[in-house]
Amino acid sequence: MPDLPLRFLAILLANGLLVGAMYALVALGFVLIYKATDAINFAQGEFVMFAGFLAAGAIHLAGAPWWASALLTIAAMIGFGFVLERVVLRPLLGRPIIAVIMATIGLAAVLRGTATMAFGGGTQTIPLPIPDTPLRLGPLILPPIELVGAGVSLGFLAAFGWFFLKSRIGVAMRAVADNQQVAMAMGINVQRYFALAWALAGVVSALGGVLWGAMLGVDNQLALVGLKVFPVMILGGLDSVVGAVVGGLIVGCVESVSAGFLDPIVGGGTKDFIPFLLMIAVLMVRPEGIFGRRRIERV
Amino acid sequence: MFHSETGIFKTSYAADMALYPLPVARWAVAGLAVLFVFVVPWVASPYLMTLLNLVLIAIVGAVGLDILVGFTGLISIGEGGFMSVGAYTAANLIVRLGLPFWLAIPAGGLMAALVGIIVGIPSLRIKGLYLAIATLAAQFIIEWLINHVTWISGGIEASIQVPPPELFGWKLVGSRQLYYFLLFFAVLAIVATLNLMRSRIGRAFIAIRDRDIAAEIIGINIFRYKLYAFAISSFYAGVAGVLYTYYLGIANYEQFGIDVSIDYLAMIIIGGLGSVLGSIFGAIFITLLPEATRLFLTDFGSIVFSADTIRRLVPNLTLILFGGLIIFFLIVEPEGLNRLWRNVRNYFRVWPFSY
Numbered sequence: 001m002p003d004l005p006l007r008f009l010a011i012l013l014a015n016g017l018l019v020g021a022m023y024a025l026v027a028l029g030f031v032l033i034y035k036a037t038d039a040i041n042f043a044q045g046e047f048v049m050f051a052g053f054l055a056a057g058a059i060h061l062a063g064a065p066w067w068a069s070a071l072l073t074i075a076a077m078i079g080f081g082f083v084l085e086r087v088v089l090r091p092l093l094g095r096p097i098i099a100v101i102m103a104t105i106g107l108a109a110v111l112r113g114t115a116t117m118a119f120g121g122g123t124q125t126i127p128l129p130i131p132d133t134p135l136r137l138g139p140l141i142l143p144p145i146e147l148v149g150a151g152v153s154l155g156f157l158a159a160f161g162w163f164f165l166k167s168r169i170g171v172a173m174r175a176v177a178d179n180q181q182v183a184m185a186m187g188i189n190v191q192r193y194f195a196l197a198w199a200l201a202g203v204v205s206a207l208g209g210v211l212w213g214a215m216l217g218v219d220n221q222l223a224l225v226g227l228k229v230f231p232v233m234i235l236g237g238l239d240s241v242v243g244a245v246v247g248g249l250i251v252g253c254v255e256s257v258s259a260g261f262l263d264p265i266v267g268g269g270t271k272d273f274i275p276f277l278l279m280i281a282v283l284m285v286r287p288e289g290i291f292g293r294r295r296i297e298r299v
Numbered sequence: 300m301f302h303s304e305t306g307i308f309k310t311s312y313a314a315d316m317a318l319y320p321l322p323v324a325r326w327a328v329a330g331l332a333v334l335f336v337f338v339v340p341w342v343a344s345p346y347l348m349t350l351l352n353l354v355l356i357a358i359v360g361a362v363g364l365d366i367l368v369g370f371t372g373l374i375s376i377g378e379g380g381f382m383s384v385g386a387y388t389a390a391n392l393i394v395r396l397g398l399p400f401w402l403a404i405p406a407g408g409l410m411a412a413l414v415g416i417i418v419g420i421p422s423l424r425i426k427g428l429y430l431a432i433a434t435l436a437a438q439f440i441i442e443w444l445i446n447h448v449t450w451i452s453g454g455i456e457a458s459i460q461v462p463p464p465e466l467f468g469w470k471l472v473g474s475r476q477l478y479y480f481l482l483f484f485a486v487l488a489i490v491a492t493l494n495l496m497r498s499r500i501g502r503a504f505i506a507i508r509d510r511d512i513a514a515e516i517i518g519i520n521i522f523r524y525k526l527y528a529f530a531i532s533s534f535y536a537g538v539a540g541v542l543y544t545y546y547l548g549i550a551n552y553e554q555f556g557i558d559v560s561i562d563y564l565a566m567i568i569i570g571g572l573g574s575v576l577g578s579i580f581g582a583i584f585i586t587l588l589p590e591a592t593r594l595f596l597t598d599f600g601s602i603v604f605s606a607d608t609i610r611r612l613v614p615n616l617t618l619i620l621f622g623g624l625i626i627f628f629l630i631v632e633p634e635g636l637n638r639l640w641r642n643v644r645n646y647f648r649v650w651p652f653s654y
Contacts, residue, residue: 103630110623110626117619227439269447
């Protein structure tokens with residue numbers, strides 16, 4: 001235990017907030033899909049991993065500069081989202097929830113196998129032009145990659161907020177999410193917006209893949225980010241963009257603080273475990289999450 | 300004995316609920332029993348016996364999971380966690396107290412059932428997706444606890460060595476003895492499930508799956524029955540965990556990870572949800588898939604690829620095939636292998652005159 005617990009706590013919290021913002025970005029992918037299509041994407045982590053592999057591949061194999069590879073990854077993931085919706089998700093419309101869950105789990109297996117087969121099992125790097133020397137901010141020491149990641153994430157989340165509230169497409173997507181039948185009656189092409197939601201999830205995963213990949217390195221383990229995001233979503237509410245942000249920040253902080261204070265006592269690994277405990281507690285007390293909408297079920 | 304049906308002529312509920320709707324089925328089951336008890340273990344190679352043993356363990360787990368997911372409609376991604384609870388409970392009892400297998404196996408099952416009930420408590424308030432995520436959390440929490448509490452896991456390695464099961468002072472070692480041991484429990488699991496599903500409890504499960512609110516209105520205490528479903532399903536999972544521990548001779552938490560949970564879900568999906576026979580088909584299919592892929596690639600792939608490439612390809616290709624098949628079955632044949640089997644059976648049942 002360090003001699004200045006308060007300063008230690010501040011460092012942990014700052015780190016947690018930065019990482020949390022990046023969790024929020026991945027969680028946004030889930031929320032987008034859930035809001036628009038009522039499906040949950042258990043392959044979100046694998047999306048991120050796949051995007052990371054694509055970005056790393058574009059840099060190392062094709063020798064593209066980092067910005068070109070990021071753009072390329074985004075474009076590829078948009079295409080991937082569209083194809084996926086058309087081939088896998090659309091035939092499953094109106095089927096029980098376990099069908100969609102299992103389909104995305106199957107998809108996760110396919111992506112993991114394909115990525116390792118195509119890019120090898122080793123860890124690859126995504127070199128972004130970001131210095132390695134940690135930034136000193138008063139008492140805090142922050143790694144620049146996390147700062148950039150959090151900045152990009154928050155910027156993107158704000159852009160999404162604006163997109164949903166103001167733009168015509170965003171309003172249509174909210175209408176679809178709210179009530180598919182009414183949206184259809186108002187002349188909205190629901191299926192097109194389903195496809196769009198998957199494409200947007202692709203964009204989010206591409207960004208997540210580049211950022212997380214630059215931070216952790218790209219390999220199979222990157223997909224675990226997807227599992228981390230379940231507590232984030234449940235905490236914030238499955239259908240709330242604001243919830244994704246707040247949930248991400250809370251989980252980031254809780255994780256970081258528990259890793260700092262509890263790990264020395266119980267011998268490590270609390271980081272992967274405390275968020276899930278928190279999630280169970282939320283599920284027991286308020287299943288719809290902090291910002292989620294309560295659904296009333298009628299026979 | 301050998302005849303073609305012309306219609307349904309049942310005059311009592313007992314006849315309607317009979318396990319064997321046709322005399323042919325009775326003969327078929329008897330034939331299979333003879334085949335698997337007297338013929339297979341004496342002709343199969345040790346390698347095949349190993350695979351068969353794995354299939355038998357998978358059948359116990361898959362049938363149990365199907366009670367929860369297929370019959371009651373509660374999605375669980377925590378099968379691996381429940382299996383590890385059974386495995387470690389039994390391993391600790393066997394090593395510390397020297398319990399024989401016929402006490403250790405139910406003990407492992409009961410402990411898993413208890414944990415299952417605890418995990419099932421949130422199902423009072425949440426269902427569907429949320430419940431799936433809650434069971435996923437349970438999986439991680441159980442894994443973490445077993446890995447970090449040395450009192451359970453027996454040290455840093457988190458694995459406990461277990462002596463082979465003993466019957467009347469006769470140690471069951473080698474794949475053939477283990478085969479009979481596992482076959483007994485697999486058959487027990489199948490028969491118990493078939494009978495459970497004909498009982499009041501089983502029909503309550505199905506009512507809850509079909510529409511839980513409607514089930515509540517016709518007088519089923521859904522909370523209690525959901526907990527029953529969790530308890531019974533976890534009991535099976537725990538037993539499967541103990542059996543696997545006996546099979547390996549060691550309890551190790553790495554054998555019961557999230558991928559195991561997903562494997563079992565895949566079994567019941569590919570086999571066909573809500574059918575015991577389907578779970579058996581699924582268990583066979585998913586257990587043999589990696590081996591089949593490996594054999595196919597080493598036999599036919601060697602024409603194109605080098606041995607080294609193949610070794611690298613096999614695990615990834617298995618993974619792709621695994622995921623692809625899940626998606627394929629979900630889209631093309633949601634009722635799974637069981638449905639395919641029924642189609643074939645119904646074709647031959649009325650065979651020469653199908654109109």
